[in-house]
Amino acid sequence: MSLQYTPVDEYSSIYDSLQATFAKGTALPLAWRKHQLLQVARMGQENKDAFISALKADLNRPVMETLVELGSAVERAILSAQQLDEWAQPEMVTVPEWQQSWLPTIYKTLLGVVLIISPWNYPVLLALQPLIGAIAAGCPSVLKVSEIADNSASLMTDLLPKYLDPSAFRIINGGPTETTRLLEFKWDHIFYTGNGRVGRIVAAAAAKHLTPITLELGGKSPVFIDDKTDLKVAAQRILWGKTTNAGQICIAPDYVLVPRGSQEALLDVLKEELRSFYPDGALTALGSVPQPMWSPVEKLTSNVLLSNLHCSKDVSPHDVLLEDEIFGPFLPLVPVDDLQEALEYINARPHPLALYVFTHDPQVKQSYPARSGSIIFNDTFQQVAVSGLPFSRIGESGYGSQTMKYTYDRFTHLRSSVDIPLQAEQSLGARYPPYSAENTKIIGVAADLKIPMSNSVDGIVNA
Structure with missing residues (x-):
């Protein structure tokens, strides 16, 4: 399927039409928004096989993984409408x-026209999830999908105007040049999912218009395993998240921070569990890793121990594998002496998007002051399976939150209001000049x- 780029000379008319739609209040009625949300769900359900084929062509994605991605979008669109x-x-x-x-009230008002830029690795969910929030909030939107997953982008371009109101929601296709042009417009919010390098470009472009943005970036999400963890279960859950x-x-x-004395045992269990996951060979089952990503990272692995999923043991904290986000099937094991060394290592680096801790020790759970977007105990990935939790970032992993109500909140203006009756004049009279001594006292x-009395940190009571 060949992806047709949207002509740049059409951008202004698309932008102006969405602004006109916003000005007319088309997206104001909740009934209209609910219908659009349910149309997103119908689009996913009625074209399930087409999405499966597109993701197979783009990423060699197993059917089950595609159904998880598509199912999440369908479910969250329905729940958002409800x-x-x-x-x-x-x-x-x-x-x-x-x-x-005075009737002090917070009204949830429409923010405006927004731009959503989505990535290639989850081309359905990471495009539709922020769009669902924008629809719920009543924000006309431009969706810039990734040109790398071109089959998925072509499918979305074909389907979206058939299901959603084209006066309010448009897809624009293109590469870096086209995206740069889009960023020149004054949006009311920009939602970008991708890497930190491009995230900085988006942030700089938004700053020219004082446009608020959400950055959903990546980074190196570490795993820590304490020495009392069930290694078999930990290996299964880590491998599932990694593959x-x-x-x-x-x-x-x-990467995995593992007690030095448990490293060999963990490696043995990882090899055993990998064979049970992929008895016919991991690489085929893992899907298609784009060659530009595969080759550079593969060269970095000096000690390949697992077939196809590359796992390096005894990785030094200063190894090149630990510099940038790996974003592929490579798993460095970093031996540490204790919990304190693991904490020092994590805290000395940019804040990760997720921090995975395998332990059943309450003291270890309470000893994790390392900052991260989320912290997950005894599993991987499952934080994004809970629709009621915000998917949030911190530091180098971005800023802002999303998922259902949290995405709705990102695209909503909280408008403060008071309505002060004439009868309140008696209580307000003291504010007027001339400022008498009596009124100043009031x-x-x-x-x-x-x-009130308070206790200081050292336990001494302060008056």
Whole structure:
């Protein structure tokens, strides 16, 4: 399937038409938004086989993994439609009695026209998931899908206008040049999923217009295994996380910090479990790793111990394998003496998107001050399976959150409101000049409020 790029000279008219749609209030009614959300679900369900074929062509993706990706988009579109009334409900604010007649309220208002830039490695879910949030929030959107997964991009380009209102939602196809042109427009929000290098370019472009952005980036997500962990279960769960989509996902376990005395035992179990996962050979089952990614990383592995899934043991903390996100089926084992050494290693590096800790020791769980987008105990990947949790980032892994209500919140303006009745004038009269001594005393009451007793860190009671 050949992907046709959208002519650059059409960008302005697309942008202007979406702005006009927003100005008309087309996306304001909740019923309209719910219908669009359910249309996303119908698009996924009614074209399941086409999505399976496209992802097979793009990534050699196993059918089950495609169904997980597609199913997540369908389910979250349905759930978003079902929960939208609750999300959009104005919120009354708790205030002192004398302010209650003001009706202090937070309204969930439409943010505007947004740009969504999605990646190639999960070309369906990572395009539709932020779009679902934008639809729920009533934001007309341009979806710039990745040109690398061209079969999936062509399919989405064909299907989207058949299911969604084309006056509000458009797909634009192109490469880096076309994306650069898109970034010149003044959007009300930009949602970018990809790598840190391009993320910096997106952030710089957004800054010219003071446009708020969400950056969903990657990084090196570490695994720590304590010396009391069931290695067989840990190996199964780590391998599942590492080999899903051939390791080409931002939350894949990147490397393992393992107690020095457990390294050989872990390696043996990894080899055994890998054979049970892929008895016919891991590389075929793992899917297609693009050659530009495969070759450079393969050259870095000085000690290949697992067939097709490359696992290097005794990796030095300064090894080149530990410099950048691997984004492929390579798993370095880094031996450490204890938990403290593992923590020091993690804390000395950019904050990861995910931190995986295999332990059943409550003290170890409470001893993990390392900062990360999320922390997951005793498994990998499962944090994104919980729709009620935010998929959040920190530091080099990006900023902002998404998944259902959290994506809705990213694309929603919280508009504060008060409606002060004439009858409140009696309580407001002291604010007017001339500032008499009596009125100054009334207005200044808050500055003289009694401060409660508190305990300092060292346990000494302060007055």
